[in-house]
């Protein structure tokens with residue numbers, strides 16, 4: 611794993627991420643190395659090799675968050691996972707949270723139960739939500755497409771612990787893929803411990819050539835639905851109807867056909 615330490619100029623950057631005004635990325639690059647990751651486009655600007663093999667560490671971020679004042683909601687993080695494995699050693703996310711103004715409205719998203727380490731800090735924020743992505747990737751499929759993140763079981767356990775500690779939490783069910791994602795089961799497994807849900811259908815284009823090829827080879831029916839506009843729209847409609855029937859609080863459903871839309 612290549613670790614590149616840099617000094618950043620600013621902590622917060624404006625963003626178009628649904629529900630957020632600012633984004634904070636203390637890391638760029640991600641050891642979780644999900645094959646479908648939409649952030650792998652960062653490899654164009656950071657010439658360090660294949661996505662998942664490098665992480666840029668903005669080592670002065672904990673100082674920078676003290677200096678920049680922002681109004682509006684902040685999302686952590688869009689081009690990395692704030693609780694990827696190196697965070698255990700670097701504690702950069704923890705230090706950023708320590709120094710961040712606790713009046714900031716903060717939304718965190720991760721695929722790691724390392725997030726539980728920072729419950730003491732989450733409790734200090736006035737308005738915080740901590741999300742974990744969950745999906746139906748298990749066993750050999752998980753090893754292939756999401757090799758280094760916590761198992762879904764551990765992520766679901768994390769919801770329980772956040773709930774027990776009074777930390778508002780949400781499930782981000784993503785990426786939704788026909789024949790691969792069992793939405794009803796995921797809702798059933800999580801609804802007793804989560805405050806609300808976000809859903810996201812796979813963005814086939816942003817998932818990259820390698821992932822598309824893998825899907826085509828291994829799940830041709832899934833690929834066919836996602837790559838055909840009429841079939842994709844029909845699938846999206848059916849899933850949205852099923853989600854709306856579930857007795858849960860849905861903040862948004864991200865659809866990428868033909869471009870990002872948030873259905874509420």
Ligand code: SF4
Nearest residue numbers: 640642643644647690
């Ligand atoms: S955890 Fe998120 S940022 Fe990291 S590789 Fe996976 S999808 Fe990308």
